[in-house]
Amino acid sequence: MIQHxxxxxxxxxLLDRVLIATDDDRISRAAVAFGAEVCLTREDxxxxxxxxxxxxxxxxxxxxxxxxxxxxxxxxxAIDKAIVALLDDPKCEMATLKKRIDSTSDIQNPNVVKxxxxxxxxxxxxxxxxxxxxxxxxxxxxxxxxxxxxxxxxLFRYSSLKPGVLEQNEKLEQLRAxxxxxxxxxxxxxxxxxxxxxxxxxxxxxSLFLQDSSTSATKHG
Numbered sequence: 001m002i003q004h005x006x007x008x009x010x011x012x013x014l015l016d017r018v019l020i021a022t023d024d025d026r027i028s029r030a031a032v033a034f035g036a037e038v039c040l041t042r043e044d045x046x047x048x049x050x051x052x053x054x055x056x057x058x059x060x061x062x063x064x065x066x067x068x069x070x071x072x073x074x075x076x077x078a079i080d081k082a083i084v085a086l087l088d089d090p091k092c093e094m095a096t097l098k099k100r101i102d103s104t105s106d107i108q109n110p111n112v113v114k115x116x117x118x119x120x121x122x123x124x125x126x127x128x129x130x131x132x133x134x135x136x137x138x139x140x141x142x143x144x145x146x147x148x149x150x151x152x153x154x155l156f157r158y159s160s161l162k163p164g165v166l167e168q169n170e171k172l173e174q175l176r177a178x179x180x181x182x183x184x185x186x187x188x189x190x191x192x193x194x195x196x197x198x199x200x201x202x203x204x205x206x207s208l209f210l211q212d213s214s215t216s217a218t219k220h221g
Contacts (some may be wrong), residue, residue: 001070094182126172
């Protein structure tokens, strides 16, 4: 799964370097075997952002992108869109992505994180609950795509902050930023992600890859 994420990330037009950050020797060995650059980090990080901050400290990069290792179908163009959202807004220190939700089951699914944004495309709140609550209007729901772009100074400041009540309740690390007044710009994408959070998600991903292989074999057959 991590190899798929790594290979797709390397297709981004705007990334200069792709580094796998992990505290697991098994993941490190596997990543080195398929040719990736690895940063072996401490084991006590409370979130992925904290791990990324440690890895970023070994580089001089001014823009750092946190790509989740459980997104084997990540779209390189979506990565670039999040980066552009930050670069095009001088006041923006952190950016991420959202996609319109078309499935009613996704709205109710706590593993599908929802986001609501302001008129200038900054996050107001993230939740595992359906937000906004619909009292009979024509509500539009947005899925949060868990990919983050940071300016270097913000990343190190962010990782030094203690998790707040909202982050601990929802188990969503991006709420640490909102609780501390850090704005997160949210760009819209059509990219449909399938994060691997459950055994059922893994089966869905495996099915998609098998379909891909079958289609490819038919085309070349």
